[in-house]
Amino acid sequence: MIKEFFRIKNYVKVRWHLLVAGIFFTILSVFANGVSLSAIVPLMDKVLVKKEKIILPENLPQIIKIKIEPLIFKINQLPSLLLLKYLLIFLITILFLKGLFFYLQNYFYRCFSTRLLTDVRELLYTKIMSLSDDFFAKKQTGELTTRIIYDVNLLNVVFESFFPKFVFPILLTFSYFVIIFTIDWKMSLLSIFMFPVILYPVFRMGNKLRKLGKKIQIAYGEIGNVINESVYGQQIIKVYNREEYMKEKFKKENENIFKNIISMVKRLLIISPFTEFAGAVASSGLIYYGAVKIINGGMSTGFLFLFFVALLSMISPLKGIGETYGLIKQASSALPRVFSVLDTESSVVEEGQDVFMGLKRNIEFRDVFFSFEGKQVLKGISFIVEKSEKIGIVGPTGVGKTTLVGLLLRFYNPEKGEILIDGKNIKEYKINSLRQHIGFVSQQPVLFHSTVKENITLGFENEERFKEVIKMDGIAQLINSLPEGENTIVGERGITLSGGQKQLISIARAIYKDPDILIFDEATSSLDTESEKMIQKAIDQTLENRTSFIIAHRLSTLKKVNKIIVLKDGTIVEEGTHQQLLDKQGVYYTLWQLQFA
């Protein structure tokens, strides 16, 4: 499981030196802690119980015995009060060091984990940005947001607690083991016999917690989707009186979360009292054994005290280990999901090295095929657009018009056939350089939560160009009508603007870019005649000297284009100018009749 976490090193740079520093100070702090405990022995035997001498435990290993015997002899000679002074100075120093090391170890661990998590968040975001369209088609936005926020937080839990709350207590426990085993190994064996009994159920519980954690995550994802949909579609939900239906959906997931959390809490909560109780039962047997030893002169009271202090001190870190283990198990269910995003390969990858410098001759679709998950959309599309030409694309809804221009933008790759610009497959151009020269007004205008100005410039500053763009017909009127002009903030989905206004802004965005190639995807079809006229004017101003693809629903907008292609069932069924197609009296003619008869 832990190995799996460190797979993260394949994705981000891990700051090992911070970890090493943390571990270094952990060892020092564990050591200081053990040494500070040992002061109990002289304090007990020589200061508190005045008449006693320190008697080394009879079971103490020989090597240690030889080493500390002279020291014990000296301490035994010292007057109590003087010894007390020495002891206090010793204790204050060692406790200061212990605190300092504790601080430093946690500081380095946190630097290590926080850096790692910050990098993972950034990596996930960058990855999601880089993924191709098909990824987003499969994932709901709620799920994606949940994944970034919730899963990364779970990872946070793991990376933050693993060293300070898991490795540190393990080392600490180990140091207590060393202490008790040196004092009396028989008594120690007796006491640790209890520990597996205590720990077994705790480890068992870890597995169950992991499963519950996964269920909770899925439910959170679902709830995120329901909330997103409800906000996004609130008007439709109201109009169709679907509030109850949505509430039911929400309630189901919400209750699901409740049930699973409670079920998890029940298990998490039992761990701590259980370990404590079992520990207490074990100690009472030991007290008996130890007391008999002192009575028989096998060691002094101070050592028995030290034994118990060390033994009881183990309970807290062991408890911590158990809890953290449960937590880590639970959080580890987030890992595969995070990795699965990081491992997703974009289906559109950079293949070429050429920098596209702008259109010189023409754009050619050559026998292009495309399908979405087995559903054939385009079947052998071929046509050529010369530089500065305008081409109209017509066809029933769902025929693949948007998909066709998406291919040119490299949202997807053709399944078969090629798209050539100036005779070169577009795959050979760097994707950024290609998109640099294409302006795109999508079917659904997309506005970001920001000012009108930033929605047009998208952060590319060019004051002069911006001034030109906002002088254009339609756009100028729109900006003048807004309360704070170009600095008006528009909502996440442009709630404050009408469809036409949103579309105008996305057109202004495309014009501002000043591209060679322009794509309009039904930019005017959802508008009233008035707005359409205004937008058409804005579009007409833009089209001069540019190569453009105009997907149009209203055929009247295509009267002036150089060529129209008519799509049906994934293929081009007719091709020609508006007049030619009317004369032909075929599909286009029928559509025209339907709109204007």
Ligand SMILES: Nc1ncnc2c1ncn2[C@@H]1O[C@H](COP(=O)(O)OP(=O)(O)O)[C@@H](O)[C@H]1O
């Ligand atoms: N991301 C997608 N995943 C699966 N199918 C899709 C996706 N986008 C579009 N389609 C399908 O491909 C077909 C063509 O869609 P589209 O190009 O948007 O048509 P048009 O723009 O002509 O209305 C439709 O049948 C649509 O359902």
Ligand SMILES: [Mg+2]
């Ligand atoms: Mg479309």
